[in-house]
Amino acid sequence: MDFDVIVVGGGPAGSFTAKHIAAQGFKVLILEEHDLVGEPVNCAGLLSRRAIELSGVSARIIINKLTGARVYSPLGACLELAGNHTWAAVVERSMFDQELAEQAQTDGAFLFTGARVKGLEPAPGGYLVSCSCRNGKDISFSTSLVIGADGAKSRVARCLNLKPGPYKASICAAETELSRTSADLADIFLGSELSPGWFGWIIPLDHKRCRIGAGHAFVKEAYSPRYYLEQLINRFPDHFRGIKIVRYTSGVVPMGLMPKIYAQHAMLVGDAACQTKPISGGGIYPGLRGAQICAAVAVQALQEDDFSQEKLALYQELWDKEFGSEIYSGISHRINYLDLNDHDIDTILRFLNKPFWQKTILEQGDIDFPSCLSSCLSTARPWKMKILKGMLGALNWGSDLKNSLKLHSADLKEEV
Numbered sequence: 001m002d003f004d005v006i007v008v009g010g011g012p013a014g015s016f017t018a019k020h021i022a023a024q025g026f027k028v029l030i031l032e033e034h035d036l037v038g039e040p041v042n043c044a045g046l047l048s049r050r051a052i053e054l055s056g057v058s059a060r061i062i063i064n065k066l067t068g069a070r071v072y073s074p075l076g077a078c079l080e081l082a083g084n085h086t087w088a089a090v091v092e093r094s095m096f097d098q099e100l101a102e103q104a105q106t107d108g109a110f111l112f113t114g115a116r117v118k119g120l121e122p123a124p125g126g127y128l129v130s131c132s133c134r135n136g137k138d139i140s141f142s143t144s145l146v147i148g149a150d151g152a153k154s155r156v157a158r159c160l161n162l163k164p165g166p167y168k169a170s171i172c173a174a175e176t177e178l179s180r181t182s183a184d185l186a187d188i189f190l191g192s193e194l195s196p197g198w199f200g201w202i203i204p205l206d207h208k209r210c211r212i213g214a215g216h217a218f219v220k221e222a223y224s225p226r227y228y229l230e231q232l233i234n235r236f237p238d239h240f241r242g243i244k245i246v247r248y249t250s251g252v253v254p255m256g257l258m259p260k261i262y263a264q265h266a267m268l269v270g271d272a273a274c275q276t277k278p279i280s281g282g283g284i285y286p287g288l289r290g291a292q293i294c295a296a297v298a299v300q301a302l303q304e305d306d307f308s309q310e311k312l313a314l315y316q317e318l319w320d321k322e323f324g325s326e327i328y329s330g331i332s333h334r335i336n337y338l339d340l341n342d343h344d345i346d347t348i349l350r351f352l353n354k355p356f357w358q359k360t361i362l363e364q365g366d367i368d369f370p371s372c373l374s375s376c377l378s379t380a381r382p383w384k385m386k387i388l389k390g391m392l393g394a395l396n397w398g399s400d401l402k403n404s405l406k407l408h409s410a411d412l413k414e415e416v
Ligand SMILES: Cc1cc2nc3c(=O)[nH]c(=O)nc-3n(C[C@H](O)[C@H](O)[C@H](O)COP(=O)(O)OP(=O)(O)OC[C@H]3O[C@@H](n4cnc5c(N)ncnc54)[C@H](O)[C@@H]3O)c2cc1C
Pocket: 008, 009, 010, 011, 012, 013, 014, 031, 032, 033, 034, 038, 042, 043, 044, 045, 046, 047, 115, 116, 117, 118, 149, 150, 151, 152, 155, 171, 172, 173, 213, 249, 250, 251, 252, 253, 269, 270, 271, 272, 276, 281, 282, 283, 284, 285, 287
């Protein structure tokens, strides 16, 4: 074999997987279609501290730190969630990817850029991976194990006949020049017509530059994501006054649990394996964890020279165990969200915009594992709120909330 492992795609999931396998002494090649790792960028670059710590990248890639967010309804309500500690960091995504690729090379992986993988051909003991290079020439490498880290539209997954994820968010985003009075809060915009099934955002980089985006998800009929971004800008003129679009980006976030993320002599990781969070669309943290799990199973397979489906199935088992319920619940919250009209959204935000709920959300909210908080909040439907005000003690959902938030009912009663 030319290489023990070939990783297709030099994004965060690919480089992180390659790093962990190469660190164990195996010969790993990363094939990246672009000349420069990390370019072009299609990401808002919002990461939790957990994700940054896990990645091991340097602090120089952090452009801004956010302490909270304001959530807007299309009818005028605003839920203010301004904390006093860092809730998320905004990173320079291309540098983030480049640092991870450097880490992989430091640990012994080879990186071949400008090499687009075209196909996989079964070969004795593995695969022959063919790619076309920038100079127009085609080249093939043999390997015992192919790892598809080639993103949302994974060619590796298609070559292996692995079914894609069941859902996706289609997003239009942009880098902009946009003045802000506060650079430490993100703005989130909800609305059934503004971003059906999804949300719009402004993420400040500093007082003069922001990343913005909007899109749609889980809806059968929708306009293009760009339409929703333009709607957002028009519907909230105060937020977007004087905006100058520097660069549009767009992309798709695959979501849900894929039936199978491995095959004989092959595994998928990152977006290719649908390792994303359905509530926010963030894929970097789950992709990095997926990479660690994938690499651990790959190392075992290499040590035992066993690349059978039975052996590699362990990867899916471990992934589902760690993230399965989070993804499942995220998807069900997203589907429930489709039932809310603009009036419901407005009522919920007004209801939550009180010190008790603000404090709860800031304390309990975890951008990597949002399902606990979202299950609590999704029960706060307007009709339930009305009943709650009169009959809190008798309601089951009151105790559900209490249990899941680990609150004392006295606190809850006092607030309501
Ligand atoms: C608009 C937008 C905003 C987002 N914002 C956030 C955010 O704020 N926070 C967050 O956590 N997540 C965010 N995400 C999701 C996040 O960008 C992805 O989950 C993440 O990039 C997945 O990493 P990956 O390594 O799996 O795939 P990718 O980053 O897509 O990397 C795949 C790599 O494979 C290469 N490749 C593809 N095909 C081939 C081929 N045939 N041959 C060789 N190379 C190939 C590509 O060039 C690319 O470098 C956002 C997504 C979008 C679309």
